Amino acid sequence: MKDAMEQVASRDAGSAAEFDIRQYVRLDQMPHFLCPGCGHGIALRALLWAIHDLGLDKDKLAVVSGIGCSGRLSAYVDANSFHTTHGRPLAFATGLALARPDLHVIVITGDGDSLAIGGNHLIHACRRNLNMTCMMLNNEVYGMTGGQVSPTTSAGRLTTTTPAGNSEPVFDACALAAGAGATFVGREVTMQIVALRNLLRDAITHDGFSFVEVMSDCTEIFGRKNDLGSSPEMILSQKSAMRPFAYRNTVDEPFRPNTMPTGVLARHERAEYGAAYREMCARRQDKGAK
Amino acid sequence: MNAPANIETRQLLNGNHAVAWGVRLAKPDVTPVYPITPQTPILEKLIEFQSEGKFAAELLTPESEHSAMAACIAASATGARVFTATSSQGLLLMHELLHFAAGARAPIVMFNVNRTPASPWGFWPDQIDSLSQRDTGWVQLYSESPQDSLDTVIQAFRIAEGSMLPVMINHDAFYVSHSVEPVSVPAPGLIDEFLPRVERPMQLDTGAGQSLGAPIGQASWNRTRREMAAAMETVPGLTEAAASGWRAMTGRGGGVLEAYRMTGAEVVVLTMGSMAGTARDAVDRLRDEGIAAGLLKLRLFRPFPADELRAALAGVPCTIVLDRNYSPGMGGVLHQEAKAALYGTVGAPRMHGLLAGVGGVNVDVATIARLVRDYRNADPSPDAVWVE
Numbered sequence: 001m002k003d004a005m006e007q008v009a010s011r012d013a014g015s016a017a018e019f020d021i022r023q024y025v026r027l028d029q030m031p032h033f034l035c036p037g038c039g040h041g042i043a044l045r046a047l048l049w050a051i052h053d054l055g056l057d058k059d060k061l062a063v064v065s066g067i068g069c070s071g072r073l074s075a076y077v078d079a080n081s082f083h084t085t086h087g088r089p090l091a092f093a094t095g096l097a098l099a100r101p102d103l104h105v106i107v108i109t110g111d112g113d114s115l116a117i118g119g120n121h122l123i124h125a126c127r128r129n130l131n132m133t134c135m136m137l138n139n140e141v142y143g144m145t146g147g148q149v150s151p152t153t154s155a156g157r158l159t160t161t162t163p164a165g166n167s168e169p170v171f172d173a174c175a176l177a178a179g180a181g182a183t184f185v186g187r188e189v190t191m192q193i194v195a196l197r198n199l200l201r202d203a204i205t206h207d208g209f210s211f212v213e214v215m216s217d218c219t220e221i222f223g224r225k226n227d228l229g230s231s232p233e234m235i236l237s238q239k240s241a242m243r244p245f246a247y248r249n250t251v252d253e254p255f256r257p258n259t260m261p262t263g264v265l266a267r268h269e270r271a272e273y274g275a276a277y278r279e280m281c282a283r284r285q286d287k288g289a290k
Numbered sequence: 291m292n293a294p295a296n297i298e299t300r301q302l303l304n305g306n307h308a309v310a311w312g313v314r315l316a317k318p319d320v321t322p323v324y325p326i327t328p329q330t331p332i333l334e335k336l337i338e339f340q341s342e343g344k345f346a347a348e349l350l351t352p353e354s355e356h357s358a359m360a361a362c363i364a365a366s367a368t369g370a371r372v373f374t375a376t377s378s379q380g381l382l383l384m385h386e387l388l389h390f391a392a393g394a395r396a397p398i399v400m401f402n403v404n405r406t407p408a409s410p411w412g413f414w415p416d417q418i419d420s421l422s423q424r425d426t427g428w429v430q431l432y433s434e435s436p437q438d439s440l441d442t443v444i445q446a447f448r449i450a451e452g453s454m455l456p457v458m459i460n461h462d463a464f465y466v467s468h469s470v471e472p473v474s475v476p477a478p479g480l481i482d483e484f485l486p487r488v489e490r491p492m493q494l495d496t497g498a499g500q501s502l503g504a505p506i507g508q509a510s511w512n513r514t515r516r517e518m519a520a521a522m523e524t525v526p527g528l529t530e531a532a533a534s535g536w537r538a539m540t541g542r543g544g545g546v547l548e549a550y551r552m553t554g555a556e557v558v559v560l561t562m563g564s565m566a567g568t569a570r571d572a573v574d575r576l577r578d579e580g581i582a583a584g585l586l587k588l589r590l591f592r593p594f595p596a597d598e599l600r601a602a603l604a605g606v607p608c609t610i611v612l613d614r615n616y617s618p619g620m621g622g623v624l625h626q627e628a629k630a631a632l633y634g635t636v637g638a639p640r641m642h643g644l645l646a647g648v649g650g651v652n653v654d655v656a657t658i659a660r661l662v663r664d665y666r667n668a669d670p671s672p673d674a675v676w677v678e
Contacts, residue, residue: 067379085408086379087354117324117354145325146334149351160334161325161351163341 024048024058026078033072037219037231040137042190044073046214047106047135049193050200062103064093066118069143069218070110070136087118090125090134097130101274104204105132111152112142115171119151122211126180129208130273135200136173136211139218147221158225177211178266184210185266190217191239195263202264208272215242215260298474298540305466308436308473309375309401309459310335312443314345315481318399319370322350322361327413328463329377329403347373355380359387366396367494367502371447371487374398377463378405378419385423388456392427393514394502395521397450397457397490400428401443404563404614405463406649414650415462417563417615421591421623427518429457429525430592432562435466437473441543442589444481445532451488452528453521462564462614463650480539522593529590546595547602548587551577555584557666558603558639560628561612562588565646565653569612572658583662588624596631603632608666609639612658613674614647621645621674629672640670644677 025048034041051061058079065074067086074081080103084092089107097105114122114136125134141159142148148161152173156165178185184206188196196214203210217223217234228234238260245263303311309332313321323333339345352358355376366372376384381402391398402420406412420430429449433439439461450457461467494502506514526546533545548566551573552558559569566587576583586602588595603609613622620626625643632638642665647653661677 083411086383119353142325145327145330148325148330148333151353161337161349163337 019049019052021045021048024051024078025076029076032076034069035143035218035220037217037223037234038069038143039139039190039214039216039218039231039235040069040073042193043135043137043196043214043216044076044108046190046193046196047108047200048077049197050204053197053201054204056104056204060103062093062096062100062105063108064089064096064105065108066110066113067144068110068113069139070108070113071144073108087113087116088121089113090118090121093132094121094125094128094130097132098274098277101131101278106204107132107134109134109136110143111136111138111140111171111173112150115151115173115176122177123180125209126177126182126211128273129181129183129270131208131275133200133203133206133210133212135203136213137216138173138213139216139222141218141222143218143221147218147225157222159222160225173213174211174261174265177213181270182211182266183208183268183270184264186211186264187213187215187260187262189215189235189238189242189262191235192242192262199264206267208270297477297480299477300472301475302470303436303440303473303475304331304468304470305433305436305439305461306331306403306468307335308440309443309461310339311473311475312440313373313401314339315476315478316373316399316444316447316485317371317482318347318373318447320350320361320365321347321373322352322358322365323374324352324355324358324376324380326355326377326380328405328467329375329380329401331467332375332401332403355383356387359384359391362398362400363387363391363394363396364494366391366398367394369490369493371451372396372398373400375401375403377403378407381419381423382407385426388423388426388428390503391456392518395454395518397447397454399443399446399450400456400458401439402458402460403463403467404460412649413463415465415564415614416647416649417460417462417613418617418623420458420460421615421617423458424592424623427455428592429453429455429522429590431457431459431529431589432591433459433461433466433589434562434564434566434587436469436471437542439466440473440475441536441540444476444485445529445536445543447485448532448535449525449528451490452532453524454491455518455521455525460563465564474540474542476540484535484539525593526590526595526598544587544589546588546590546598548589549602550585550587552584552586552602554582555606556582557608557610557662558584558586558606559610559612559658559662560586560588560599560624561614562591562624563614565612565614565658568653568655569658571655572662575655575659576662581662581666591624591627594627594631599628599631600635603639605637606639609641610662610665611641611643612646612653612661613643614650614653616645616648625674642668642671643674645674646677648676
């Protein structure tokens with residue numbers, strides 16, 4: 001038991017000592033444009049930490065993003081990066097992954113980007129199961145344009161376009177991804193950066209399309225508008241709302257009554273589309289040669 | 291002539307908030323809008339008005355601009371008065387439905403904030419987003435200032451509902467959209483009178499059981515475009531009528547073309563949008579130097595007012611077109627259009643097409659004055675020239 005605990009501890013500690021984020025970001029792009037207290041920086045750190053742990057070659061890494069606060073993150077990663085149009089990073093990434101199966105394609109997107117204007121691309125990426133990882137930063141709001149309602153804005157929350165409180169129902173992004181056929185689905189909060197790093201490591205090594213929702217916090221715009229306190233308060237309240245999926249049906253339930261499951265929420269094997277497609281092409285070529 | 295003070299109030303407004311005030315006074319029934327920089331303040335101001343109980347339109351915030359325009363078309367087809375606003379990428383995403391709206395003869399009024407399209411990303415004033423939509427069947431108007439935007443958005447409903455064509459009004463990102471100036475806001479009663487509700491000939495009506503957009507044969511499709519052409523022909527007249535009604539009420543504003551110091555002008559600057567304001571000062575400076583300069587500000591770009599332009603430039607020896615847009619492989623769009631309108635006419639002026647301000651580069655009074663001095667006696671060139 002003790003050995004197992006130590007193993008877990010050492011895994012969670014990872015290679016923190018060796019991980020130096022400065023090796024993975026474009027220092028000439030600093031200072032970054034994120035607001036003080038924004039959770040996006042923590043998510044980016046967790047992603048880069050996972051990339052470091054996996055020993056990925058930066059020249060084989062392609063980071064694709066869309067529009068919104070999340071969209072700017074691709075420019076900060078010292079890798080091949082592509083800042084695409086609003087809602088379309090998964091569509092761009094599909095072309096990239098098909099043309100260059102040797103690349104690790106990582107898409108950084110937001111709730112507005114991937115669930116509103118780009119919702120169509122998300123469900124088809126889940127269905128198709130091309131080898132790529134989609135990290136969606138959910139901060140419940142369109143932050144870049146100044147705080148309008150998004151498809152994940154909680155009921156009753158104030159935004160500049162819902163001055164009386166949001167009355168539209170929200171998307172559960174992970175349920176949507178799983179329902180659309182994603183073969184790896186997970187969710188984590190930024191407070192749990194080690195768990196988030198581990199989740200992203202698993203997502204990146206997964207063969208097929210992996211979807212990770214990160215509960216981020218928009219302190220300056222959404223938090224201020226809704227009187228949610230400072231960044232640590234927002235992050236702590238996310239943590240208290242989470243319920244690790246692995247704790248399902250355990251005695252812990254009374255102490256974790258809330259409804260935001262975290263961790264790996266769905267994982268199964270299905271043919272990776274790129275490999276299946278190339279195999280089909282090869283079969284047809286063989287047939288033609290005969 | 292200035293309007294009596296009791297029918298207008300003066301407010302300090304930026305261009306986008308001036309648009310929102312115009313829309314509030316025009317009282318649309320449905321307003322689907324998707325946020326995008328630098329348009330968003332129009333949407334936010336309308337929502338603020340709505341939450342104060344001052345604006346009764348149904349405000350939708352759909353999942354994209356494409357969905358916003360789809361909602362506009364359907365709402366308009368029921369007979370509702372419809373407004374939307376967008377910018378750059380949003381307008382480009384709507385492209386498919388811009389054709390659809392015009393073909394459906396939906397008199398939607400849309401405000402577009404001119405901004406550079408990606409890639410690369412930029413947020414700068416440049417008119418290529420809307421000019422590249424010139425063949426979609428939308429009427430296009432260009433505004434110079436916050437006051438112009440408020441005035442034009444109200445007049446646009448008259449033009450749209452008079453021609454049954456959708457109307458797009460444009461102003462430059464930031465130079466107009468976010469610049470603050472004192473703006474006269476008419477009293478609501480005035481606008482109700484200026485903009486009466488009109489009976490619409492074609493509506494989605496469950497009683498009538500009509501169908502909209504069904505496939506038709508070649509000859510019928512051809513007829514729809516002939517009908518649109520006939521409607522387009524009415525637009526300059528409708529624009530002039532709306533403008534003269536507006537002038538009678540407020541003492542402000544030009545029609546299809548706005549002429550400034552054109553009497554005896556030997557060199558005329560032709561431009562549109564915020565650059566017209568800068569050019570007006572440049573013309574004053576040149577006149578002080580003894581150069582007989584004048585300005586033509588084009589307000590109505592589609593339909594292109596060829597007759598009005600020919601008349602305004604009759605006898606003028608030299609015209610300098612300033613374009614804040616670039617159509618790769620051809621040059622400035624206003625230059626192309628003006629050349630085409632004047633080609634073959636007797637006594638057409640020498641014309642220079644200058645690409646000034648592409649990508650939002652600032653073009654100040656001194657620059658315009660220098661360009662006029664440099665080009666007024668230069669040999670004419672059919673091609674556009676990049677200038678600093």
